[in-house]
Amino acid sequence: MKLLLTILLLVHGLIHLLGFLKAFELGQYPMLNAHIGRAQGIFWLLGCLFILSTAVAFYFNQKLWPWLGLIALIISQILISLHWSDTKYGAWFNLILVCIVVPGIGEYVFDKRVSAEVKSLNDSKKIHFMNEEDTINPKFLPPIVSQWLKNSGGIHSDTISRVHLLQKGRLRTKPDGKWMPFEAEQWFSIPEPAFLWKTRVQMFGPFFLTGRDKLITGKGSMEISLLSLIPVVNARDEKGIDEASMTRFLAEISWFPSAITQPYISWEALGPYAAEATFTYEGQSTSGVFTFNEQAEPISFEAMRYMKTGENAKREKWKIRNLSFTSFQGIRIPIKSEVVWELEEGEYHWLTLEISEINYD
Incomplete structure (x- = not known):
């Protein structure tokens, strides 16, 4: 299951790369009909990088992966909303991202609270x-x-x-x-x-x-x-x-x-x-x-x-x-x-x- 979710995130991230390539006219992408300016193209690249980083950090259990995922989710959903007719199916990938990021943030907060409680254990010698x-x-x-x-x-x-x-x-x-x-x-x-x-x-x-x-x-x-x-x-x-x-x-x-x-x-x-x-x-x-x-x-x-x-x-x-x-x-x-x-x-x-x-x- 974890490997499958990682693969889905990697695919989702690479799809965002298409917005960057179209904005800088690096190939033909007929599935993207809307005009994408270069400024937006930079954000498509950022979305790609944050989603890919989230996928890798999630797979290897890095502590900050939920926060990377939250940033990736915000960037991605804003871009999808701006070009909804071309990119609406990407919202399903973001729904998957929500389903792992929200519990991930909950677990991160839980771990931080436990770490604070550990410090309260008496360390008298x-x-x-x-x-x-x-x-x-x-x-x-x-x-x-x-x-x-x-x-x-x-x-x-x-x-x-x-x-x-x-x-x-x-x-x-x-x-x-x-x-x-x-x-x-x-x-x-x-x-x-x-x-x-x-x-x-x-x-x-x-x-x-x-x-x-x-x-x-x-x-x-x-x-x-x-x-x-x-x-x-x-x-x-x-x-x-x-x-x-x-x-x-x-x-x-x-x-x-x-x-x-x-x-x-x-x-x-x-x-x-x-x-x-x-x-x-x-x-x-x-x-x-x-x-x-x-x-x-x-x-x-x-x-x-x-x-x-x-x-x-x-x-x-x-x-x-x-x-x-x-x-x-x-x-x-x-x-x-x-x-x-x-x-x-x-x-x-x-x-x-x-x-x-x-x-x-």
């Missing part, structure tokens, strides 16, 4: 970290959690305060729904527990969803929009949203195990290969159970989490199964996971993800 002697003392951590911290390399990562990662995968919105591919970017703050997750979900054809999920200063919120323009979900300041976001943060410390020793997380052993973690912050608490294999790798996380928010919010069993592990910057973490809801009517496998890149600061 004051991290509480236990020394190695403390971590093997059951008074502080269950033995399997201490082993996880050491085996993962987290015990040597006491300078980490920020985490940035890229994800890809697929999700669906109901148990029998169509799988939709997504790409996501996520930022974490460890000293003051917070995260911000941005995603783009490809629905079908040119239709997509953009989403932003966050936890900052103990407050959670989620936004989902169709084509970055039409709100679908806007959850904030309602029952369940803060706790649900905190539960997500707790589950995702698997990607930055140095957070194991942060004072806002407490631990209780549940046997040789399981431990319950409780995350307490800003007067709220949430808990979940990590289960480990013999190598002290966290193979699953399970918690009662709000599936929906608002007046009818209800906790359901939420589980993450970690499928494979690898090391980034000397820290071993799960990189492939599937997320399920265990409902009364059966298991709802709603998301599968893979970490493609992670950076620790």
